[in-house]
Amino acid sequence: MKMHYLFPFKAFVIIGFISSMICIMAFAMHDSDNRIMDSKTVMLVIKKDSITSVKAFKQVYTVLMSARCMNCHPSGNIPLQGDDNHLHTMSPRRGLDGKGVYAMKCANCHQPTNTPGLHTPPGNPDWHLPPADMRMVFQGRTPRQLAKQLIDPKQNGHKDIQKLIAHADDGLVLTGWNPGEGRTLPPMSHAAFKKAWITWLTTGAYAPKK
Amino acid sequence: MISLNVNRKIYQVDADPNMPLLWVIRDIIGLTGTKFGCGVAQCGACVVHLNGEAVRSCVTKVSRAEGQQVTTIEGLSADNNHPAQVAWNEENVPQCGYCHSGQIMSAAVLLRENPDPSDEDIDAAMAGNICRCGTYQRIRKAIHLASEIQKKGGAK
Numbered sequence: 001m002k003m004h005y006l007f008p009f010k011a012f013v014i015i016g017f018i019s020s021m022i023c024i025m026a027f028a029m030h031d032s033d034n035r036i037m038d039s040k041t042v043m044l045v046i047k048k049d050s051i052t053s054v055k056a057f058k059q060v061y062t063v064l065m066s067a068r069c070m071n072c073h074p075s076g077n078i079p080l081q082g083d084d085n086h087l088h089t090m091s092p093r094r095g096l097d098g099k100g101v102y103a104m105k106c107a108n109c110h111q112p113t114n115t116p117g118l119h120t121p122p123g124n125p126d127w128h129l130p131p132a133d134m135r136m137v138f139q140g141r142t143p144r145q146l147a148k149q150l151i152d153p154k155q156n157g158h159k160d161i162q163k164l165i166a167h168a169d170d171g172l173v174l175t176g177w178n179p180g181e182g183r184t185l186p187p188m189s190h191a192a193f194k195k196a197w198i199t200w201l202t203t204g205a206y207a208p209k210k
Numbered sequence: 211m212i213s214l215n216v217n218r219k220i221y222q223v224d225a226d227p228n229m230p231l232l233w234v235i236r237d238i239i240g241l242t243g244t245k246f247g248c249g250v251a252q253c254g255a256c257v258v259h260l261n262g263e264a265v266r267s268c269v270t271k272v273s274r275a276e277g278q279q280v281t282t283i284e285g286l287s288a289d290n291n292h293p294a295q296v297a298w299n300e301e302n303v304p305q306c307g308y309c310h311s312g313q314i315m316s317a318a319v320l321l322r323e324n325p326d327p328s329d330e331d332i333d334a335a336m337a338g339n340i341c342r343c344g345t346y347q348r349i350r351k352a353i354h355l356a357s358e359i360q361k362k363g364g365a366k
Contacts, residue, residue: 089252090252090337090338091334091337092337092338093334101334101335102264102316102319102320102323102324102331102334102335103257103264103315103316103317103319103320103335103336103338103339104264104334104335104337104338105263105264107263107265108257108263108264108265108266108338109251109265109266109269109338111269111270111271111274112274115250115251115269117250119250119252120250120251120269121250121251121269
């Protein structure tokens with residue numbers, strides 16, 4: 001009696017499950033190469049095009065290797081300063097969390113906003129280097145090395161494509177275009193950079209040959 | 211009016227929110243132990259503690275300190291007996307003395323976070339505090355002594 005009562009419900013569940021799996025598999029087979037779902041289920045179309053992708057990355061590279069970006073992505077544990085990328089005066093250290101050490105923490109000098117005047121500390125509420133266990137070095141990287149590093153979650157802060165796209169609007173990234181008095185801006189506008197960045201990522205994130 | 215907690219005492223100050231904290235501490239509150247050196251966060255003479263961190267008060271807007279805990283050299287200890295202060299005195303560290311309130315405030319953060327610092331740790335922590343008299347060797351020696359005093363339970 002009990003089995004008879006439950007049968008229609010169980011049958012619906014099983015049929016529903018099988019139907020769902022068929023739909024999901026059909027969708028995956030059709031779209032697995034060119035669509036990514038993010039946590040908000042917004043569809044991102046990936047249209048692979050190596051020529052467009054490499055061309056876009058060459059633009060991206062000029063920005064990432066400019067002083068405003070590279071100075072906080074040094075090959076060592078001391079940030080850089082100036083358009084000549086010299087070592088930061090006073091030799092502040094990265095520290096484990098990227099925010100400095102002891103009496104030499106970034107926020108001790110770098111205020112939430114730019115300090116007025118020439119040669120004063122630029123500001124951001126979250127001023128820091130990449131942490132010691134995810135150093136994200138730009139300095140010295142070739143275009144190929146940097147492109148491969150940027151899309152490797154083990155080297156990019158565990159970011160997938162969606163998070164990489166979102167990172168273009170990160171507060172500290174945007175600070176590169178508001179660097180304080182007397183500092184050279186990156187070689188293109190933030191809008192142009194973001195367009196090149198998204199183009200690179202959505203055309204397959206190809207790395208240049210060199 | 212801006213409400214400031216400086217050395218565990220509340221002050222109501224009539225100041226522009228953009229005024230450097232150093233100005234407020236020295237010229238309005240009247241605590242002159244903290245010094246003006248460069249005015250652009252390059253020398254460390256103006257170091258005070260903001261919630262325990264060694265900020266440079268010459269570039270820190272007073273608005274950042276509103277409602278926070280500010281400690282100056284006058285409030286570092288009850289009776290000038292912080293281990294760093296005792297050690298500075300023992301080792302006769304200062305020459306002209308101008309930079310040393312900032313030096314001691316930075317050293318205090320180092321000693322709190324690393325009670326037994328190596329020479330390398332000291333250099334990393336103190337690299338932002340400039341001494342025009344060149345007392346660096348005595349500063350390093352005093353920090354080692356302060357570490358010993360602290361370990362023996364000296365005044366904190």
